[in-house]
Amino acid sequence: MLTTIGFDADDTLWQNESFFRLTQDRFTDLLSDHAETNHLHDRLLAAERRNLGHYGFGIKGFTLSMIETAIEVTEGRVPASVISEILAAGREMLRHPVDLLPHARAAVEALAAEFKVLVITKGDLLDQERKVAQSGLGDLFHGVEIVSDKTPEVYRRIFARHGTGASQAMMVGNSLKSDVLPAIAAGGWGVHVPHGITWALEHAEPPQAEPRFHSLPSLETLPDLVGQIKATHNL
Template sequence: MLTTIGFDADDTLWQNEAFFRLTQDRFADLLADHADPDHLHDRLLAAERRNLGHYGFGIKGFTLSMIETAIEVTDGRVEASVIAELLATGREMLRHPVELLPHARAAVTALAADYRVLLITKGDLLDQERKLAQSGLGDLFHGVEIVSDKTAAVYARIFARHATQPDQAMMVGNSLKSDVLPVIEAGGWGVYVPHGQTWALEHADEPADHARFHSLPSLETLPDLVGQITHNHHP
């Protein structure tokens, strides 16, 4: 029987990837004389992948990866003014107002009445705390877990900390790689709510025929799905 519902934050409850895309466009404009946009995008993605182990997930690591790529593609000749501009775009992203996605507030509110509701997110600690505070959803969550990565072991530890057996837990998010597959591996339920834009490093294949996997077009029908699963598995 489900007792605990975990929610991802970025691009599940509020917009995120769209701001990264806009910043990447600005990055491509700034370096247009040195590299075409596709080549630049590939180099930036390679830098992000390389740097995940050093910087983790989030805007600060993304900003440093942009600067590193700018130095690389210009053979070290990038102007200081371009570096300053990239730092400014990173700060802008960190100040961006929170835009809740459709049905986010209603879904969390409805489920918080009957279940333990957790926010489980990767990213920069200060940035995620700021977004949660600005979202107005903070008081609805029974716990907030800001983690450096999302693996089956991490989810198992979180569920245990909240006195939840894995088969009593569900995770809801827009990333198959981070929000769905590791939770199913840990013994829980994974609900995939696709977002139009997902970071290339989060792509994975759906476990389409898995009994504890569900896909929903939006958060609107999530409370109904949770109710059905609870009802069907009630002793």
């Protein structure tokens, strides 16, 4: 039966990717004299992909990838004022207030009354800690795990430390690639709650034939789903 439920943070509990898209639009405007929008988007995504192993996930890595792309597309002639604007945009993202998604608080409160609930998220340590604190949800969670990547082994380790193992755990998130597939591979349940905007590097195909996979339109019906799973496995 279920004992532990993990929640992704960004774009599951609160808005995140929309701020990246707004900053990317600002970035393309700054460099519009040097490259077309689609070309800039492709170059930036390529930089993000190759830099993940160096900088990890999050705003700081994104900012460094924007600077690297600006240097590349201008062949080293990018004005210092543009670099300054990119840095300012990154700092602005790090200061952005936390905007909870619909039903996030109600879902966490309902499940925290009966289960161990965790935040399991990728990204910059300081930024993710700030967002958890400012979300107003922090006191509801039994643990917060900020990891460099989400793999089956990471989930096994976290659910063993905080709960009764991955086989009695569920991971809820907007990313099939990071939240759902590795949690199922670890032996747990994976619940996909799609967000309107998904980063290109997080796309994956849903495991429709997997019995421990579920998809919900929002967090509103998550407590009902958990109740159904609990009832079924108590039979």
